[in-house]
Structures are given as structure tokens and as C-alpha cells.
Amino acid sequence: MNCEECREFIDAYIDNELDAATTITVKRHLRECAACAQFLEARKGLRALLGQPELAFDVPDSLRTRVLSALPVAPAKPKEDADRFRRRVVIPWFYVPVALAAVFAIVFGLALLQPGWIPGHAGNRALVAQVISGHVRSLLATHLLDVPSTDQHTVKPWFAGKLEFSPPVQDFAQRGFDLIGGRLDYLDNREVAALVYRRNKHTINLFIWPSKPDHAAPVQTFSENGYNVLHWERGGFSFWAVSDVRMEDLRAFADLEMQSS
Amino acid sequence: MNDEQTRARFESLTLPLMKDAYNLARWLMRNEPDAEDVVQDSYLKAFRFFEKFRTEGNARAWFLRIVRNTCYDALSARNLKEKELVPEGEINDIEDTTPGPCASVVAKATIETVRKAIEALPVDFREVVVLRELEGLSYKEISDVAGIPLGTVMSRLSRARDQLQLLLRERKENDEL
Ligand SMILES: [Zn+2]
Numbered sequence: 001m002n003c004e005e006c007r008e009f010i011d012a013y014i015d016n017e018l019d020a021a022t023t024i025t026v027k028r029h030l031r032e033c034a035a036c037a038q039f040l041e042a043r044k045g046l047r048a049l050l051g052q053p054e055l056a057f058d059v060p061d062s063l064r065t066r067v068l069s070a071l072p073v074a075p076a077k078p079k080e081d082a083d084r085f086r087r088r089v090v091i092p093w094f095y096v097p098v099a100l101a102a103v104f105a106i107v108f109g110l111a112l113l114q115p116g117w118i119p120g121h122a123g124n125r126a127l128v129a130q131v132i133s134g135h136v137r138s139l140l141a142t143h144l145l146d147v148p149s150t151d152q153h154t155v156k157p158w159f160a161g162k163l164e165f166s167p168p169v170q171d172f173a174q175r176g177f178d179l180i181g182g183r184l185d186y187l188d189n190r191e192v193a194a195l196v197y198r199r200n201k202h203t204i205n206l207f208i209w210p211s212k213p214d215h216a217a218p219v220q221t222f223s224e225n226g227y228n229v230l231h232w233e234r235g236g237f238s239f240w241a242v243s244d245v246r247m248e249d250l251r252a253f254a255d256l257e258m259q260s261s
Numbered sequence: 262m263n264d265e266q267t268r269a270r271f272e273s274l275t276l277p278l279m280k281d282a283y284n285l286a287r288w289l290m291r292n293e294p295d296a297e298d299v300v301q302d303s304y305l306k307a308f309r310f311f312e313k314f315r316t317e318g319n320a321r322a323w324f325l326r327i328v329r330n331t332c333y334d335a336l337s338a339r340n341l342k343e344k345e346l347v348p349e350g351e352i353n354d355i356e357d358t359t360p361g362p363c364a365s366v367v368a369k370a371t372i373e374t375v376r377k378a379i380e381a382l383p384v385d386f387r388e389v390v391v392l393r394e395l396e397g398l399s400y401k402e403i404s405d406v407a408g409i410p411l412g413t414v415m416s417r418l419s420r421a422r423d424q425l426q427l428l429l430r431e432r433k434e435n436d437e438l
Contacts, residue, residue, distance in 0.1 A: 011419045015393065017400045046426055050379075050394040054372045059283045063297050067279070067304045071271075073264055130269040136276045189265070225273060 001029045006036045014043055064140045127240070128222045128229050130187050134194070135205045135227065135242040138185070144196060144203070146183035155182045159193050167193035167208040167237065170260045177204065177253050187240075197253070204243040204253060211238035219254055221247065230254045271311050274320045275304065281321065281396050282328045288391045289332040291380055299335055303328040322402045329388065329406050336384065378428040386421035393418055 006029045012018045013026045030037050138144050147158040156169040162184055171179040178198045185194040185207060192209040211217075217233035228250050230241045239257065243250055282303060286296040307314075307327050314323055379387060388407055392398045398406065403414045 008419075011422060012400070012415050015400065015418075017415070042426060043422065046422060046429070047394065049371070049375050049429065050390070050425075052372060052375070055376060055379075055395060056280070057284050057287045057296075059280050060293070060297065063283065063300060064279065066297070067301050070301055070305060071268070071308055072305075073268060126266050129266060129273050133269040133272040133276070136273060140276060140279070225277065227273075 001025045003029075003033060003036055006030070006033065007039065010036070010040060010043065014040070014047065068137070068140075124220060124231055125222070127188055127231075128224060131205075131207060131229055131240045131242050132224060132227045134185055134187055134207065135203075138183070138194065138196070138205055139203060144183065145181035148181040150179055150181075152179060155179065155195070158182065159184075163191060163193060165193075165210045165237075167195070168235070168260075169195060170257065172197070172253070172256045175252075175256055176200075177256065199243070199245045199249055199253070202243055202245045204241060204245065204250070206257070207240040207242070208237050210236060212236070219251070219258075221251075223247070232258065234258060267311065268308075271308055275307060275324055278321055278324050281325060284395060285325055285328050285388075285391060286332055288379065288387060288395070289329070289384060290335065295335060299328065299331045302335075303331045306331065319402065319405075322398070322405045325392070325396075325398075326406045326408070374429065378425050381428060382421055382424060386417060386424065389414060389417045390421045390425065 006026060009018060009022060009026050013023060018026065030040060147155055149155050149158075150171065150173070152169045152171045156166065159167055159169075159182065169179070169182070173179065176199060180196050180198050182193060182195050185192050187207055188209070190209060192207050195206040195208065197204040197206065211233045213236045215233055215236065217231075219230055219232045222229040222231070227242055227244055228247045230239075230250055230253075232239050232254060239254075241250055241254055241257075245253075279300070282300050283296060286299040286303075287293065290296045290299060303324070307324055310327075314320070379390060382390065385407075389403055392403045392406060393400075400411055400414045403409075404411050407414070409417070
């Protein structure tokens, strides 16, 4: 490799975008050529200048609110989709058992792949996206807390006048999960209570609303887009905890909630 | 999926990308109000085309491509699309701030200097630098976002870095005089 070729590849080299063979050739040339080695140093200096986090612009708070309020409730449905669904699908009779077997295999295959999946709870998966979105929105829209308080005896009565149910409110500060307050939120087509906790510097949202009386359901776990979500039911309430803390931490949090009464 | 689930899914995918989107728009448009307009337009566009986005795809590259194209539309609509190298005056602007004795002033001057040097690049060079150095995209992702072949990503990035080094070196030599 000569200097000209080396310069041609040197950017891809520092970006780790070269294949192994070319990387070795570039490395070998850099060991032997002082001029190219110096060029590499200059590139590294430039990278250090460009890598300063202060260069990034902060998103103006007004923009978040603007975008959220500008978004329509639903995307416009392309017309051909509606037509496609209207068209009758004709399946020859001899395909039916095959199709049924395929559906069966897919459903149970999915059940095996997803440890949190329990038959009868398929609707929960759809709620996961809503829960994560509620969490992200609470962090973005400077609307994290309606009642900022670390005192469960302040937070619990605050909900009394606002919801037709009274959510259980616990502080777990001694176990590393600080209650910082609560707010009203909207999930699953209804108003729900949101309790907000801090774990180190991370925020945990705990959404609570009534489920079937005296119904209990074990913890289900979900992970999506870097967020962990846990769901359980007990004492007539449905619980959804969501955060970017590690799954073990969120699990410990859920265990604390379930042990308390 | 019903409407509410679609909206929730859209938000959970794209809201965490607002910082990346705003920064790309801010660098390409070079001012705050235009960047904000572009980001809002991009969210509306992305939502309109959301059904075409496959969930297993790369949401970040998909969304940044929309932001990038919206920027280019806005730039050409306003006849601002810079194809030529920056006029002399703009480069000279870089020399304005003289670093003081205080370390934080020096650091601030460096940030300002680097920012001005990036802004002085022609838009198609600026975009690859921002996507690579500030947003950390791979060459493949840059190629998807900017709609250019991998080889072009590589050569543009090289030339953009050459220009930045030149701009920043001129600045440094002026300081030392
Ligand atoms: Zn050489």
C-alpha cells in the first residue's frame, strides 16, 4: 500500500468501517510511514474536537409540546388497504387443515418464544406500547408530576377527588425507590393513576387502575426499545411499571409493591 | 392495531429520537425556528407514512431520512440550498472570538469555533459530518439517510474532514500570531 491508497482508506479505518484485510494493510503502512501516521494523529485530534458533547443543541421544551399537539389521533388510512380487506378471501377446502395447523404452530411458537406471554393476555402486548409511550411522554412534556410529594399520605388523598378509585400508594425510599409524586394519566381508554418513583437517576412510572375484583395475575415482563415493562394484578388493581432501569431493579420494585398491602 | 395503539407505538418509537432529529435539522437549517418547523413537519410526515414502516426496520435511520429530506425540501424552497463553498466573510467570522486567559472561556471559544467551522461546510458535507461525528451513525445508515452510495459516504466524509481541519488550523494559526 502506498501513501495515496492509505489516505483513501484512513477515514474508514478510524471509523472501523474497513474489512479485516484492508485494516491490516493500513496498519502496516502506518507503522512504516511517519507522514501518514501524522495524518492519522491530525484526524484523531479533529475527532476529539467534534466529540465534545457541548456541541449538541438542546431540544427547546416548546417543540415537544408543539409536536405532541400537532399529531393527529390516527394516521390517514391509505384507501387501497380498506379495499383489500373488503375483498373476499376464498380458501380451497383442502387448505383448511393445513392453515389451521399453521396458525396453531405460530401461536404456540410465539408463546414459547415470549416468556411473559400467557394465553388470555394477548391484549397486554398491545398495552405495552401505550405504557412506554405514556412513560416517554411524562419525561418529555414537563408533565411528570401533578402532585410532587415524597409523602404517601399526601399523594393518596390527592387522587381521591380526581379518580373514582383509590390506588394503593407506597413509598419504598428505604429500599432505594423514592416516591416523588403522582399524576393523572390516560391509558387503555380510561383515566389512570400514575405514581412516580426515582431509582438512582432514573424515573419509574407505576400506572394503576382497577381490574376484576380480587383477581390476581403473576408478573409478566416485556422489553422494548430500551424500556422494561412489568405487569401484574392484585387486590382488584392492574399494575404497570415502566422504566429504563435494569430488569432486575424493576423486578425488585415489583416485588416490594406486591409484598406490601 | 387500532388507532390508539398505532399512535402509542409511533410515539414510543419516535419521541426518543427528537434530540437526534432536532440536531440534524438544526445543523442543516442553521437556525432555530426553521429547525423547529422541520422537526414538526417530519413528525407529521412520519406519522402519515407510519404504516409503511416495518417494525423490524431501523427506526432511527428511517426517521432521520424523513427529517433530512424535509430539510432539503425546506432549503430548496427558500432557495437557501448552499451548493457553493462558504463566502469568504463567513470564514472570517470564525476569527472573531479571542480566547481569554480563563480556561472555561478557552473551552467555550473552542466549542464556538468548531460549531462555526461545521456550519461553514457546504450542506452535503455538513450532513455526513453531523450524521457520523455527532449522531454516531454507521456508513450504511448514513447511506440510507442521505440516499447516497457507501463509496460516496466515505469520500464525502474524507473531504469534509479535510475542510474542517483546514478551517480549524487557519483559526489556530491566527490565534498564535
Ligand atoms: Zn504514507
